[in-house]
Amino acid sequence: MTQTSRAVRIHAHGGPEQLVVDTVEVGEPGPGEVRIRHEAVGLNFIDVYQRTGLYQNPLPLTLGMEGAGVIEAVGPGVMHLKAGDRAAYAAGMPGSYSDLRVMPAMNVCQLPDAIDFETGAAMMLKGLTAQYLLRRCRPVEGLEPGDFVLFHAAAGGVGLIACQWAKALGLRLIGTAGSDEKCALAEAHGAEFTINYRTENFAERVKDITAGQGVKVVYDSVGKDTWDGSLDCLRPFGLMVSFGNASGPVPPFAPGILGPKGSIYVTRQTLFTHINSRERTQAMANDLFQVVGSGQVQIRIDQRFALTDARLAHESLEARKTTGCTVLLP
């Protein structure tokens, strides 16, 4: 049986004006697939990269990599879900800006009853990212309670989750943000120190805060604007985790600069390597469900838009007007 769904798509790369609401056909799930009806959809900065063409996918493209809803049908071989289940996902294949979609079941998890759909839609991509950053990206000298780390864009979607989770792990998180209000928000969510990187030199402040030592890990999703300063925040053998490009991609650099800065390590990470198996996706999701369920990490949804207003949501996100998470409601 074929149904129809609204889908927010792009037919060409460009600005938020490229987002249009189309009607698409949705069929039955094939082997290893499910059909899910969305109750809420998560907005992520990666949706902007896909809209602009920084990250390339075939067109026309329905955006969106995060959502929550009810499973309508499962294809052959899907054992962990059944029709009627509440579910949520972060997935590498875009398409969540829709009422209904068919997608691979691998990254779709049952959503615990205690977690509502909006929270489920807001937290999977951003929460699993905080999970792998804090729990799976290890500096060579280990990461222990009491260690300093630096987290850029700390008042954003991933940022506020990371502030709380880092505190629960006993890490001393220094957060940067683009306004004093955002800095206060990050502190209220567990950042021990914050730096307004629009008005202060964050590398100098980090050296002051750490008594000249530097941090063990820098988590940098801002990219171009923070790259150089971030390398100067690390202590010897520290780890630079580049995981985004909100200000633009990191320009090419010479590995030779890493030695004099303290034999530091650099890695570029993506969630989709970490969630490339059902078992690991579920294990990471269980870890996230545990910290959310226990209240150690609260998922803060500061913006809600109708699905058909996705354009306005993109404009807010890119203008640095949002804090915490944003959901689109079908």
Ligand SMILES: NC(=O)c1ccc[n+]([C@@H]2O[C@H](COP(=O)([O-])OP(=O)(O)OC[C@H]3O[C@@H](n4cnc5c(N)ncnc54)[C@H](OP(=O)(O)O)[C@@H]3O)[C@@H](O)[C@H]2O)c1
């Ligand atoms: N690699 C991965 O696995 C992975 C997974 C998820 C997310 N990410 C990345 O993590 C970052 C956070 O994602 P999110 O969805 O939670 O977004 P977000 O943090 O809610 O929004 C991005 C934030 O980046 C900051 N920013 C700094 N310079 C900017 C600029 N020139 N333009 C726009 N924003 C700028 C802004 O905060 P301030 O105003 O405070 O500076 C803005 O609010 C993004 O870069 C995203 O691509 C990577």
